[in-house]
Amino acid sequence: MKVVVIGGGPCGIFSSICIKKNHPDTQVVLLEKDHQIASRIKISGNGRCNFISKNLEESKYSSSFVSHIIKYQKEVLELFEESGLSYYFDDENRGYPTSESSLTIIQALNFLLNKYKVEVKTDYLVTSIVQKEDKIMINDLLPCDKVVVCIGGISYLNERLNYNRIISSLDVKTTPLSPSLAPISVSSFPKDLENKKVKCKVKLLEKGKTIFLEEGEVLFKKDGLSGIVIFNLSSILARRHLKDYSPFEVSLDLLPHVDEKKLASLIKINPKLDTIFIPQLASYLNTFTNPLKTIRDLRFKIRGIYDFKNSQVTSGGISLDQINLDLSLKKNPNIFVGGELIDIDGQCGGYNIGYCLCSGYLIGKEIIK
Numbered sequence: 001m002k003v004v005v006i007g008g009g010p011c012g013i014f015s016s017i018c019i020k021k022n023h024p025d026t027q028v029v030l031l032e033k034d035h036q037i038a039s040r041i042k043i044s045g046n047g048r049c050n051f052i053s054k055n056l057e058e059s060k061y062s063s064s065f066v067s068h069i070i071k072y073q074k075e076v077l078e079l080f081e082e083s084g085l086s087y088y089f090d091d092e093n094r095g096y097p098t099s100e101s102s103l104t105i106i107q108a109l110n111f112l113l114n115k116y117k118v119e120v121k122t123d124y125l126v127t128s129i130v131q132k133e134d135k136i137m138i139n140d141l142l143p144c145d146k147v148v149v150c151i152g153g154i155s156y157l158n159e160r161l162n163y164n165r166i167i168s169s170l171d172v173k174t175t176p177l178s179p180s181l182a183p184i185s186v187s188s189f190p191k192d193l194e195n196k197k198v199k200c201k202v203k204l205l206e207k208g209k210t211i212f213l214e215e216g217e218v219l220f221k222k223d224g225l226s227g228i229v230i231f232n233l234s235s236i237l238a239r240r241h242l243k244d245y246s247p248f249e250v251s252l253d254l255l256p257h258v259d260e261k262k263l264a265s266l267i268k269i270n271p272k273l274d275t276i277f278i279p280q281l282a283s284y285l286n287t288f289t290n291p292l293k294t295i296r297d298l299r300f301k302i303r304g305i306y307d308f309k310n311s312q313v314t315s316g317g318i319s320l321d322q323i324n325l326d327l328s329l330k331k332n333p334n335i336f337v338g339g340e341l342i343d344i345d346g347q348c349g350g351y352n353i354g355y356c357l358c359s360g361y362l363i364g365k366e367i368i369k
């Protein structure tokens, strides 16, 4: 039996390792178009790689389909432990290598690829996957019995042309694609707020009704807002694949932990507000007729999400109705798909790499029955 795995990201690497671990006599070849595997892991979490969460919860994802995939979180961590990886969880349950370097995760993955004897071929761009009688042909050159496709989405540096070529080769239905976990562009604010940060409670409003609420740090960018809490908010919008953002606003409560009475007394002592906020924000708030109300509810109209290049994850992908529970395609059960390529995306906090690793684990468990 020969299995070809396409895409050297967390899903492809983990599925190759798990197939070999479960079936040592199977030949597994991992193909990666770039010169190195795991390029997105390298840059993830600002180079620290938040590779999993302590609790991969279904509510953080776009679909409940994820529940039978993320249940393998414990097994994923056990497999990492076979490599001697040292990791920890921070106060917000985010899992990181104790080295604080994504290179340690890549080292652990390479250790497991070597241990289980996966053949890795880099600089190998796959352009076609075709079933020919009882074999699947990769690029008309490489025959195999089963294929795992995990080429990721089109965020950051992945090209749409490459993505479309693989999708049309698989001949599967996809849902619309939108950039997710990205800054949002909003109505204007003073230029001198650019690059300033504020800790606040953030609400996403649809026609005035709150549909998302989270606390965190917001960064003012040239024409928009950024930060983890804004990235999570963007994922709610991304999953709607919107053309018209006019019903949506973002509201910032700039002092969520100060009650009304205290806030009123602070304003009374110093109406200039520059003993409460940084000067740029204080003078902006003073342009409003009712600063007290504005501090609780600083509103911006949402104009859109930044583009794919500026996003961490692609929302949308191979439609879940095309996929069996074992992640094989309904139209060809010898082809498996996983990771960001399929229509599942998660919020920040290790939910994306964590899910991709679990989907690789599931494929490794199910591919040979």
Ligand SMILES: Cc1cc2nc3c(=O)[nH]c(=O)nc-3n(C[C@H](O)[C@H](O)[C@H](O)COP(=O)(O)OP(=O)(O)OC[C@H]3O[C@@H](n4cnc5c(N)ncnc54)[C@H](O)[C@@H]3O)c2cc1C
Pocket (backbone or CB within 6 Å): 006, 007, 008, 009, 010, 011, 012, 031, 032, 033, 034, 037, 038, 039, 040, 041, 043, 044, 045, 046, 049, 050, 051, 052, 124, 125, 126, 127, 150, 151, 152, 153, 155, 156, 162, 166, 311, 312, 313, 338, 339, 340, 341, 349, 350, 351, 352, 353, 354, 356
């Ligand atoms: C800046 C940034 C920071 C991030 N930080 C985090 C984080 O801290 N925590 C987290 O959980 N998630 C994070 N993510 C998201 C996470 O990296 C992705 O969700 C995850 O890597 C997707 O894994 P995957 O295996 O599905 O695909 P990918 O990691 O995208 O891997 C797919 C691989 O397939 C290869 N490939 C594509 N087409 C072909 C082809 N035709 N032939 C051969 N090879 C091909 C690609 O070169 C790539 O190496 C971050 C993303 C970015 C961009």
